[in-house]
Amino acid sequence: NAGVTQTPKFQVLKTGQSMTLQCAQDMNHNSMYWYRQDPGMGLRLIYYSASEGTTDKGEVPNGYNVSRLNKREFSLRLESAAPSQTSVYFCASSQVPSSGNTIYFGEGSWLTVV
Amino acid sequence: EDQVTQSPEALRLQEGESSSLNCSYTVSGLRGLFWYRQDPGKGPEFLFTLYSAGEEKEKERLKATLTKKESFLHITAPKPEDSATYLCAVQATYKYIFGTGTRLKVLA
Numbered sequence: 001n002a003g004v005t006q007t008p009k010f011q012v013l014k015t016g017q018s019m020t021l022q023c024a025q026d027m028n029h030n031s032m033y034w035y036r037q038d039p040g041m042g043l044r045l046i047y048y049s050a051s052e053g054t055t056d057k058g059e060v061p062n063g064y065n066v067s068r069l070n071k072r073e074f075s076l077r078l079e080s081a082a083p084s085q086t087s088v089y090f091c092a093s094s095q096v097p098s099s100g101n102t103i104y105f106g107e108g109s110w111l112t113v114v
Numbered sequence: 115e116d117q118v119t120q121s122p123e124a125l126r127l128q129e130g131e132s133s134s135l136n137c138s139y140t141v142s143g144l145r146g147l148f149w150y151r152q153d154p155g156k157g158p159e160f161l162f163t164l165y166s167a168g169e170e171k172e173k174e175r176l177k178a179t180l181t182k183k184e185s186f187l188h189i190t191a192p193k194p195e196d197s198a199t200y201l202c203a204v205q206a207t208y209k210y211i212f213g214t215g216t217r218l219k220v221l222a
Contacts, residue, residue, distance in 0.1 A: 004157075033210075042214040043158075043201070050208060090157055094210075100146030100165055103203070103210050105157035 002026050004106035006091045012112045013081045021076040021109050023091030031094045032074035033058075033103065034066060036087040043090065049074055050096075081113045116141040116206050120213035127192055127220050135187040135216045137202030145205040147185050149178050152199045152215070161187075161200075192220045 006023045013019055025032065034046040045058030049068040063085060065077045074093075078085055089109045095101040119138045127133055139147065146165050150158035162171045164180040171178050175196065177188040187200055199215040 040214060043203075043212040045209070048208070100163065100205055102146075102148060102160055102163050103205075104160060105150075107157045108155075 004091055004093055004104055006089075006106035006109050008109060009107070010110045012114060013078075014114060015082060017081050018077065018079050019081065019111075020078075021089055021091070021111075022073070023075065023106060024073045025091075025093040025104075026072065027093060027104065028071070029093035029095055029104075030071070031096065032068065033092040033094075034064070034074070034076045035090045035092060036060065037090060037108075038087050046076065046089075078111075081111075083113045085111065086113045087111060116204070116209070116211050118202055118204055118211050118213040120200075120202050120216050122216060123214070124217040125219070127189075127218070129193055129220055129222050130191045132188070132190045132192070134189070135200055135218070137185040137187070137213055138183060139185070139202075139204045139211075140183075141204050141206040141211065143206055145207070147180055148203045148205070148210070149176075149185070149187055150201040150203070152201055158201055189218070192218075194220045194222050196220050 004025045030051045033048040035043045047066040049055045052071045067075045091106040092103045094103040121136045149161040152158045162178040167182045179186050197220045199217045201215045203212045
């Protein structure tokens with residue numbers, strides 16, 4: 001039972017490089033999310049996709065783009081990485097979020113920008 | 115403004131020493147309150163969902179309760195393997211709002 005799978009697990013980038021974090025869920029969930037987690041800041045929403053074909057900005061979207069490729073997959077792209085984007089990134093999914101449905105997380109992607 | 119505050123930030127307990135973690139929230143239109151456990155290097159693992167004041171849920175040594183303004187995660191006779199960060203989150207409309215967590219260390 002895979003749940004939410006994200007790749008890569010670890011990545012080191014140089015400032016200005018680009019990369020894409022991949023996420024897939026096998027729970028037939030409608031909604032998917034990208035969060036970043038920093039010490040003392042908690043989980044902060046970067047972007048979310050309420051349903052296939054839609055994406056919206058969250059709390060900290062600057063410097064990121066997303067693509068909801070299909071119902072299963074939701075990718076996060078850093079076009080020009082900056083040291084401030086060094087963080088742990090979590091992909092998550094849920095059923096319709098307005099109904100009190102549980103959100104489930106992947107194992108995280110550790111990104112270091114030097 | 116929707117907000118979740120967890121206390122204490124960190125807690126050290128002796129094995130068998132029961133205690134409670136607090137999650138205070140202000141949100142318009144609460145749809146659900148969630149507790150997660152997060153181990154170092156891992157993603158948050160779902161524990162409980164609570165929907166209305168007065169609701170309680172239990173799992174092994176953990177019991178979660180909910181009032182109109184806060185939730186408690188009670189840990190009874192903890193063991194070292196209960197050491198983790200415990201996260202609280204609330205859902206309001208389309209958003210999930212997370213607290214910064216309580217780091218629990220249980221000493222043998």
